[in-house]
Amino acid sequence: MATLFEKLGGKDAVDLAVDKFYERVLNDDRIKHFFVNTDMKKQRSHQKAFLTYAFGGSDKYDGRYMREAHKALVEEQGLSSEHFDAVAEDLMETLK
Numbered sequence: 001m002a003t004l005f006e007k008l009g010g011k012d013a014v015d016l017a018v019d020k021f022y023e024r025v026l027n028d029d030r031i032k033h034f035f036v037n038t039d040m041k042k043q044r045s046h047q048k049a050f051l052t053y054a055f056g057g058s059d060k061y062d063g064r065y066m067r068e069a070h071k072a073l074v075e076e077q078g079l080s081s082e083h084f085d086a087v088a089e090d091l092m093e094t095l096k
C-alpha cells in the first residue's frame, strides 16, 4: 500500500512545501524572532527528514526529540501555544 508520503507526492513535494513554509515563517512577525540564531539550511533539512519520517517515507529519524529541540525556546524565549498556532496557520496557508 502507498504510504502517506507517496500519496502526498514524495520527496519533491515535501521539499517544496518545507521551503515555502519557512519562507512564510521567516516573514511572520509573530514568530520570526525565534529563528534569528537558527541555521536555516540545517533547519530545512531537519524538517524535511522529520516530515518524511512522520509521513511514513522513511523508518528512521535521527534528529532530536521535539521536546528537547524546543526546550530552550520555551524556557528562555516564552515559546507557547499562540506561537504554535501561528506556525500551524503558516503551514496550512503553504499547503493551500
Ligand code: HEM
Pocket: 031, 034, 035, 037, 038, 039, 043, 046, 047, 050, 062, 063, 064, 065, 066, 069, 070, 073, 079, 083, 084, 085, 087
Ligand atoms: C508541530 C510543530 C513543530 C514541529 C513538527 C517542529 C519541528 C522541528 C524540528 C524537526 C526541528 C529540528 C530538530 C533538530 O535540530 O533535530 C525544530 C527545531 C526548531 N523549531 Fe520547531 N517544530 C514545531 C513547532 C515550532 C514552533 C511553534 C516554533 C516557534 C515559533 C518552532 C521553532 C523552532 C526553532 C527556532 C528550532 C531550531 C532550534 C535551534 O536552532 O536549535 N518550532 N523544530
